[in-house]
Amino acid sequence: MAQEMLALEGVRKSFGDVEVLHGIDLTVHRGEVVAILGPSGSGKTTLLRCANFLERADAGTLALGGERFDLAHATKREVAAVRKKTAFVFQNYNLFRNRTVLGNVTEGLIVARKMPRAQAEKIARDCLERVGMGDRADAYPIQLSGGQQQRVAIARAMATDPEIIYFDEPTSALDPELTIEVLGSMRRLAEDGMTMLVVTHEMGFARNVADRVVFMEGGSVVAAAPSAEFFEHPDNDRVRAFLRTVG
Numbered sequence: 001m002a003q004e005m006l007a008l009e010g011v012r013k014s015f016g017d018v019e020v021l022h023g024i025d026l027t028v029h030r031g032e033v034v035a036i037l038g039p040s041g042s043g044k045t046t047l048l049r050c051a052n053f054l055e056r057a058d059a060g061t062l063a064l065g066g067e068r069f070d071l072a073h074a075t076k077r078e079v080a081a082v083r084k085k086t087a088f089v090f091q092n093y094n095l096f097r098n099r100t101v102l103g104n105v106t107e108g109l110i111v112a113r114k115m116p117r118a119q120a121e122k123i124a125r126d127c128l129e130r131v132g133m134g135d136r137a138d139a140y141p142i143q144l145s146g147g148q149q150q151r152v153a154i155a156r157a158m159a160t161d162p163e164i165i166y167f168d169e170p171t172s173a174l175d176p177e178l179t180i181e182v183l184g185s186m187r188r189l190a191e192d193g194m195t196m197l198v199v200t201h202e203m204g205f206a207r208n209v210a211d212r213v214v215f216m217e218g219g220s221v222v223a224a225a226p227s228a229e230f231f232e233h234p235d236n237d238r239v240r241a242f243l244r245t246v247g
C-alpha cells in the first residue's frame, strides 16, 4: 500500500446553526488522485477549504506528510506550515491582475519562500512550459482566456513543489473547449505523480484520471471506491441516482 500523504479525520463545520460537515474522514495516498463528487451543497468545497484553513473547522484533524494538525485549534505557525506543503487551485483562478504570468508564478517563491529571483524565474518558466503557457510569460491575466488563466494558476501551484494540490471545481467557470485544455494539464500533472484532491463535476476526469472517488451528500461521505468500481458497479442507491442525473 502506498504511503499515506493526507488524512482528514472527523471534520465538522457549521455555518451559524447549520452543520454542513458531519464528521468527514478522507485519506489520500502519495501520488494518488482523488476526486470528490456529489450534488451541489453537499459540503465538498467547504471540506477542501477546511483542509487548507481557508475556513476554520469546528473539529477534526489533518495528517499531512507525517505531521498532525488540529483543524479547529491550529496556531498561525501551524497554518503556515500546512500552506507551505499544499497548493490550492480555485474555481476563478485568483491570479494577480496587475502582475504578468511570470510574476504570478514567481510571487509565492520570491515573497513567501525567499527564493532568489533568477531561481524562481527558472522554476516558473519550467512550470509554465509544462502547462503549455511558456510563450505567454509576459502577458497579463486579462489578455488570456479563462482556460489559459487556469493553466497559469496550475503552474503557480506546481511551482511551490507542494505535497498535494487541492483543486476546487477548476473547470466549472470554463466553456467546454477551454475545459479540455485545463483537464489536459491536470492529467499530465497526475501522470507526473502529483498527489491531487479534486472537487469536480467532470465525470470524464473522475473516471479516467482519478484513482479513487469520494462521494459526498448532505455533509457526509456516502461512498468511496476506486474510480472504475465507483462508475461501473456503484453499490449505493444514492450514487446510482447521482450518476443517472449526471450521466
Ligand code: ADP
Binding pocket: 015, 020, 038, 039, 040, 041, 042, 043, 044, 045, 046, 047
Ligand atoms: P458544495 O461544494 O458541495 O457545493 P459547499 O461546501 O459549497 O457545497 O456548501 C455546503 C453548504 O454550506 C451549503 O448549504 C452552503 O450553502 C453552505 N455554505 C457554504 N459556505 C458558506 C458560508 N460562507 N456561509 C454560510 N453557509 C455556507
